[in-house]
Amino acid sequence: MESINKIAKTIIKEIQWFETVVNTALSLYFQNESAYSSVREHTPPLIEEKDSIYASVIQEYALNFEERLVLILSLLPYVKPQSLDVFLIKNQNLNSDFAEFGGIKGVNKSGFIPSLETAIFILTGQELNARLQFLKQFNKDNILFKKGILEFDGNQNFDPHQRLTISNEYLGLLTTGVLKLPQYSSKFPAKEIQTDLSWEDLVVDKNVAEDLLEIKDWLVHSERILTDWQLHKNLKRGYRVLFYGPPGTGKTLAATLLGKETHRPVFRVDLSLVVSKYIGETEKNLGKLFDEAEHKDWILFFDEADALFGKRTQTKSSNDRHANQEVAYLLQRIENFSGLVILATNLQTNIDEAFSRRFQSMIHFPKPDKAQRMMLWNKLFGASFELEESIDFNDLADKYELTGGSMINVLRYCALNAARRDEKKIELKDILKGIQREYRKSNKTL
Numbered sequence: 001m002e003s004i005n006k007i008a009k010t011i012i013k014e015i016q017w018f019e020t021v022v023n024t025a026l027s028l029y030f031q032n033e034s035a036y037s038s039v040r041e042h043t044p045p046l047i048e049e050k051d052s053i054y055a056s057v058i059q060e061y062a063l064n065f066e067e068r069l070v071l072i073l074s075l076l077p078y079v080k081p082q083s084l085d086v087f088l089i090k091n092q093n094l095n096s097d098f099a100e101f102g103g104i105k106g107v108n109k110s111g112f113i114p115s116l117e118t119a120i121f122i123l124t125g126q127e128l129n130a131r132l133q134f135l136k137q138f139n140k141d142n143i144l145f146k147k148g149i150l151e152f153d154g155n156q157n158f159d160p161h162q163r164l165t166i167s168n169e170y171l172g173l174l175t176t177g178v179l180k181l182p183q184y185s186s187k188f189p190a191k192e193i194q195t196d197l198s199w200e201d202l203v204v205d206k207n208v209a210e211d212l213l214e215i216k217d218w219l220v221h222s223e224r225i226l227t228d229w230q231l232h233k234n235l236k237r238g239y240r241v242l243f244y245g246p247p248g249t250g251k252t253l254a255a256t257l258l259g260k261e262t263h264r265p266v267f268r269v270d271l272s273l274v275v276s277k278y279i280g281e282t283e284k285n286l287g288k289l290f291d292e293a294e295h296k297d298w299i300l301f302f303d304e305a306d307a308l309f310g311k312r313t314q315t316k317s318s319n320d321r322h323a324n325q326e327v328a329y330l331l332q333r334i335e336n337f338s339g340l341v342i343l344a345t346n347l348q349t350n351i352d353e354a355f356s357r358r359f360q361s362m363i364h365f366p367k368p369d370k371a372q373r374m375m376l377w378n379k380l381f382g383a384s385f386e387l388e389e390s391i392d393f394n395d396l397a398d399k400y401e402l403t404g405g406s407m408i409n410v411l412r413y414c415a416l417n418a419a420r421r422d423e424k425k426i427e428l429k430d431i432l433k434g435i436q437r438e439y440r441k442s443n444k445t446l
Contacts, residue, residue, distance in 0.1 A: 003177040006052035011174075013045040014054075014072040015080055021069065022086060025122045029100075039123065044068050053177045057170075061143050066134065070119045074150055074166040075174065077113060084112040104163050116160040135160070148296040169296075181265055182292065189273035190289060193266050193301070195256045202257055203368060203375050203404060204250055211363045212254055215241060219262040219340060238337045240358055243344040245365030248405020251344045254365075255301045258340070266299040283329050290333045298339055305343035331358065368404060373397035376404050380411045385418065386425040400435050410434035 021042050027034040036042070044065060047055040058068060076083050087101045088111075102117025116138065124130035138160075144150040149170045172180030184191040204212070218239055226232040243251040252268070259266035274285045293300055334341050335358055343359075356362070368376060377393035402410070413434035414426050439445060 003053070007054050007175065007177060010047060010052040010054040011072075011075070011079055013047070014068065015076070015083060017042060017045050018069060018072050018076070019083055022122055025125060026086065029121075029125050040065060054174050057149070057174065061147060063143070066119070066123055066137065067142070067144055069123065070116070070138070070144065070164070071149065073114050073119055074164045075171070077111070078171065078175065081111050084114060087112045087118065102161065114164050115162060116164050118164070120160060146295040184270070186273055187288065188292065189270045189285060190267035190300070191270065193252070193256050193268045195253060195260060197253065197257065199257055199261055201379060202250060202253060203372050203379065204254070205366065205369070205372065208363055208365060211361055212258065215239065215340070215361060216258055216261055219258065219264065238335070239340045239360050240334060241340065241342045242356070242359045242362040243342060243365060244347065244362070246367055246403060247346060248403030249365035249367060250404055251365050252301070252303060255299065255342045255344070259299045264297050264299050264340075266301055267293070268301045268303055271302070271304065286330060286333065290337060293337070293339065295338055299342065300337070300339065301342045301344065303344045304346070306345040306347065334358065367401060370397050373402065376407050380407055381414075381426060388425065388427045390428045391426065391431065396431065402435065402438060406438040409438055413437065
């Protein structure tokens with residue numbers, strides 16, 4: 001509740017400042033008596049990062065006068081819509097709305113809904129020079145759009161007459177202190193994946209660990225390298241990685257931990273919702289996903305990626321040609337994506353060579369060797385349960401070539417049997433039965 005109270009205090013100050021600016025803008029526009037000659041004579045409220053989440057966003061992104069005004073303008077329909085009622089006045093000469101106020105009419109909602117045109121009017125009035133300067137500054141490269149704070153309906157082409165929309169994520173963050181990420185749906189075919197494990201829990205060989213550390217370091221230091229050291233002329237901001245290897249070897253966990261370690265959401269893309277039998281729908285669905293993720297520091301994780309990014313077919317029909325066009329489109333979107341894209345597959349040979357050339361890193365996740373299997377047995381079973389004396393992890397690691405994913409399945413089976421016995425103790429017979437069940441999946445026998 002204390003966080004909400006802090007946010008409310010900051011927003012109240014911003015609204016009071018906004019209302020003062022608007023009153024001055026209207027007085028100057030209609031040539032009424034005013035003590036001010038410019039709206040910029042109203043200095044924005046002084047804030048400190050510790051004041052609230054809202055204040056920390058303003059400070060972190062060093063928002064200027066115009067950006068702060070646009071931000072609070074986008075938030076007003078949710079926190080104080082009556083502050084916008086001043087724009088509902090009619091032009092008596094034409095018996096119509098003032099076109100210069102911008103805004104749009106709500107279908108199911110009364111009141112004034114602002115557009116960027118509304119901000120342009122407040123800040124520039126009738127000054128064409130100032131309007132052109134503002135439009136030059138407020139394009140999709142502006143910090144408010146690049147960081148995903150503001151967006152236009154449908155992510156269409158930049159148009160100041162469209163509704164000025166604050167993203168759902170930042171609407172939640174700036175009003176409740178909680179960043180609300182998009183929910184999995186047919187329109188957003190990706191789901192955030194998380195883990196309670198830490199970097200130390202990832203059991204992989206030395207080469208894989210070094211490659212993963214390089215990716216993590218890039219995520220941490222890329223802004224300094226590209227911006228402060230001005231290497232953006234030679235290096236692209238985005239990073240593309242291929243994880244390949246058998247199932248259960250840690251590919252998904254590695255992707256999740258990269259996000260956890262660098263404080264970035266990781267979204268696993270559901271290819272069943274993305275790939276469509278209708279020509280052009282795959283491109284459209286993925287386009288929406290990339291548009292949503294752009295400039296938000298998200299990690300996109302395409303599991304079983306060869307289902308979509310596999311070798312292109314020989315052109316034998318119009319459908320083949322269109323499929324290849326979609327692959328080319330995806331290549332371009334991945335190439336231009338500003339964040340980290342991870343493609344995971346069981347078989348490296350299934351990935352088109354055109355994709356392979358575009359990876360900064362290709363990491364093979366092999367099945368764990370005996371030493372790694374020993375570590376996994378200890379990590380999974382050693383700390384959580386009492387163990388039957390006959391259980392020898394060294395012997396299990398030596399005899400049974402299991403992946404980490406298979407061992408987790410064995411753990412689940414053993415835990416269930418322990419619960420049935422009403423004792424937190426693992427018996428060797430349950431482990432062996434669990435291993436047998438895993439072998440059976442691959443048509444193997446003990």
